Amino acid sequence: MRQELDSDLGIKIGLEVHCQITSLRTKLFCSCPSNYRDYEPNSVICEICMGLPGSLPRLNAKVIESALKIALALNCEIPPVTNFFRKNYFYPDTPKNFQITQYDKAGGVPIAHNGFLDSWQGRVRIRRIQIEEDPGKLSYDGNIVTSPYALVDYNRAGIALTEIVTEPDLKNPRHAREFLFKLRSILEHIGVSDGSLEGAIRADANISLAGGKRVEIKNVSSFKEVDRALNFEITRQKRLPGGVMETRHWDEVRRVTVTLRVKEEEEGYRYFPEPDLSPVTVSRDLIDRLKAIMPELPDQRRARFVNEFKVSDEVAKIITSEKAMADFFEEVILLQYSPKIIGGWLAVDIPGYLKRRGLDFKEIGINPSHLAELAKELADGKINDNVAKSILMKILPVGESPRKYLEIENEMDEPSLREIVTRVFARNSGAVEEARHDPRVIDFLIGQGMKETRGRADHALLRKLISEKLSQESRSNQPKP
Numbered sequence: 001m002r003q004e005l006d007s008d009l010g011i012k013i014g015l016e017v018h019c020q021i022t023s024l025r026t027k028l029f030c031s032c033p034s035n036y037r038d039y040e041p042n043s044v045i046c047e048i049c050m051g052l053p054g055s056l057p058r059l060n061a062k063v064i065e066s067a068l069k070i071a072l073a074l075n076c077e078i079p080p081v082t083n084f085f086r087k088n089y090f091y092p093d094t095p096k097n098f099q100i101t102q103y104d105k106a107g108g109v110p111i112a113h114n115g116f117l118d119s120w121q122g123r124v125r126i127r128r129i130q131i132e133e134d135p136g137k138l139s140y141d142g143n144i145v146t147s148p149y150a151l152v153d154y155n156r157a158g159i160a161l162t163e164i165v166t167e168p169d170l171k172n173p174r175h176a177r178e179f180l181f182k183l184r185s186i187l188e189h190i191g192v193s194d195g196s197l198e199g200a201i202r203a204d205a206n207i208s209l210a211g212g213k214r215v216e217i218k219n220v221s222s223f224k225e226v227d228r229a230l231n232f233e234i235t236r237q238k239r240l241p242g243g244v245m246e247t248r249h250w251d252e253v254r255r256v257t258v259t260l261r262v263k264e265e266e267e268g269y270r271y272f273p274e275p276d277l278s279p280v281t282v283s284r285d286l287i288d289r290l291k292a293i294m295p296e297l298p299d300q301r302r303a304r305f306v307n308e309f310k311v312s313d314e315v316a317k318i319i320t321s322e323k324a325m326a327d328f329f330e331e332v333i334l335l336q337y338s339p340k341i342i343g344g345w346l347a348v349d350i351p352g353y354l355k356r357r358g359l360d361f362k363e364i365g366i367n368p369s370h371l372a373e374l375a376k377e378l379a380d381g382k383i384n385d386n387v388a389k390s391i392l393m394k395i396l397p398v399g400e401s402p403r404k405y406l407e408i409e410n411e412m413d414e415p416s417l418r419e420i421v422t423r424v425f426a427r428n429s430g431a432v433e434e435a436r437h438d439p440r441v442i443d444f445l446i447g448q449g450m451k452e453t454r455g456r457a458d459h460a461l462l463r464k465l466i467s468e469k470l471s472q473e474s475r476s477n478q479p480k481p
């Protein structure tokens with residue numbers, strides 16, 4: 001139903017995803033440190049990233065390799081020469097009044113173009129990948145519309161980004177979210193961008209409904225918000241068909257989009273080649289070398305999990321959607337080879353728990369040995385599936401070993417121990433008879449009871465129950481006077 005509705009509306013969604021190259025130690029064109037989040041506002045800046053007169057940008061050469069790895073992972077074509085352009089605009093987040101970026105017209109050649117990423121709902125074409133510098137960060141008092149002022153922090157200005165631009169191939173908000181998760185997993189696997197850092201991966205979305213104008217949504221801070229913002233826009237555009245082409249701001253607090261500016265035409269940016277940077281040659285050798293050292297990507301890892309560990313494709317797909325989860329899975333498997341049990345917990349139970357609490361996988365407190373310990377108990381048949389799951393839910397929030405809960409679980413309660421004693425008596429009638437006269441034989445019966453419970457019985461309680469039963473039976477066996 002929902003799918004039909006989406007296609008009837010003619011929804012077209014495209015994404016522009018900005019990814020910080022977090023593996024670099026310095027900014028894109030200067031030697032300011034790249035871990036700007038760790039510093040006081042406006043304390044890691046220099047004449048280059050502030051664009052002071054007389055300063056010249058110098059390209060951090062390592063960014064080329066990182067961007068090329070992304071390009072290879074996204075099946076892009078890579079031109080032999082790439083160059084930089086200036087995008088001119090006046091806004092307080094850019095101290096230079098222009099951003100050094102790449103362009104695909106007027107002689108501009110971005111680092112890569114014409115790629116694709118196969119998502120669960122179909123192929124999404126990648127239009128281009130460009131390298132560019134991040135602007136500074138603006139903060140408001142409350143929201144952008146009502147705030148009486150804007151604060152600006154230039155620590156982020158000049159940080160190396162790649163912008164990944166898709167064709168409008170995404171069919172609905174859920175598709176957009178799936179795409180972003182897969183892209184993030186790919187970036188994590190290549191090791192160029194750590195998606196857990198605040199603002200390291202940011203998406204702008206553009207969306208149009210059949211016949212309507214294209215609206216761009218900015219300032220979407222998380223993947224969850226992408227979903228919300230797009231759903232809001234679908235509803236808004238359905239109610240107000242034929243609106244204007246504009247850029248809207250996603251207000252996370254009120255959960256609405258508001259007009260930011262009626263879309264400037266590209267000419268408004270007066271793009272021209274960056275005169276202070278020469279074009280960069282990308283050799284065939286470099287590409288071949290990078291291809292040779294490309295790490296395993298999520299799709300390959302997923303296929304390997306299915307082949308090697310015999311987990312279902314669905315389970316493998318979920319686990320590899322996040323590198324941290326896939327790594328965790330393999331670590332647990334090394335300690336306790338129960339891939340199906342562990343895969344099920346990681347793909348179903350743990351995500352369910354995280355969703356209920358609005359948490360990320362990286363926020364779980366338990367470590368692989370905790371999960372291995374629990375899986376071993378289940379695999380050895382000492383606890384059943386339900387007990388294992390209930391212990392799992394107890395250890396997830398506190399991040400502790402399941403040991404304590406297993407001990408409680410393993411200790412037999414009195415009624416079940418009584419049943420065991422009855423069984424031991426039935427199987428060992430000879431010994432029971434002897435025990436009536438020789439108290440030392442009671443120890444033999446206790447031993448049988450311990451064996452029966454695989455050592456989980458409370459020794460003293462077992463002795464008490466056996467003694468009680470012996471005296472009861474000898475009383476009832478006595479001939480009636």
Ligand code: ZN
Nearest residue numbers: 030032046049
């Ligand atoms: Zn700098």
Ligand code: MN
Nearest residue numbers: 018101132163
């Ligand atoms: Mn950009």
